[in-house]
Amino acid sequence: MTGRTHDLAAFTALSFVIVTHPLPQITLATGLVALVSNLIGGIAPDIDQPTAPFWRNLPIGGVVGRVFTPLIGGHRFISHSLIGVVVFGVGWHFLLQILKPSFPNLNMTIIWWAFMIGFVSHLLMDTITREGVPWLLPIPVKIGIPPTKAFRVQTGGIVEKFIIFPGLIALAGYIFYTNYSKVLDLLHHYLK
Ligand SMILES: [Zn+2]
Numbered sequence: 001m002t003g004r005t006h007d008l009a010a011f012t013a014l015s016f017v018i019v020t021h022p023l024p025q026i027t028l029a030t031g032l033v034a035l036v037s038n039l040i041g042g043i044a045p046d047i048d049q050p051t052a053p054f055w056r057n058l059p060i061g062g063v064v065g066r067v068f069t070p071l072i073g074g075h076r077f078i079s080h081s082l083i084g085v086v087v088f089g090v091g092w093h094f095l096l097q098i099l100k101p102s103f104p105n106l107n108m109t110i111i112w113w114a115f116m117i118g119f120v121s122h123l124l125m126d127t128i129t130r131e132g133v134p135w136l137l138p139i140p141v142k143i144g145i146p147p148t149k150a151f152r153v154q155t156g157g158i159v160e161k162f163i164i165f166p167g168l169i170a171l172a173g174y175i176f177y178t179n180y181s182k183v184l185d186l187l188h189h190y191l192k
Pocket residue numbers: 001045046080122126
């Protein structure tokens with residue numbers, strides 16, 4: 001999947017979690033940082049692909065990606081697995097704990113969860129692509145849904161562009177539409 005599809009999927013997943021859980025009271029700053037954290041989580045697994053949007057979006061990303069990628073294994077490797085979820089989850093947690101004293105107004109737990117929701121949404125989306133996802137590394141099996149490769153989505157292909165991407169927009173729209181009052185509530189009462 002392309003970077004923008006992953007970002008949209010991350011946002012859609014976050015929206016779903018927000019409307020299906022009790023709303024915590026958070027600061028506006030926490031809300032905004034959580035949103036950015038969610039989008040970063042949504043593309044973070046592609047850190048192991050030199051041509052990935054994650055690297056292309058950085059000014060010197062192409063170079064860094066080519067140097068860094070072989071070190072962690074190349075195409076869809078450790079960051080596209082359950083081990084990756086744990087490693088990134090723990091790493092992001094420690095980073096946020098280091099930043100916490102400097103940003104007392106931020107709820108780091110919310111920001112951490114937003115990242116993880118984005119991260120896992122990425123792996124789920126990649127699971128329906130031709131390449132599949134090595135969820136169970138170090139067991140070197142790439143898992144895809146549906147099991148028949150030919151029925152899966154090609155990254156950047158017509159199905160992604162004209163069905164998956166618009167489908168995610170429609171889904172996010174549906175989530176907001178059917179939870180309109182809750183979303184308004186969030187904007188009015190919970191963001192301080
Ligand atoms: Zn990926």
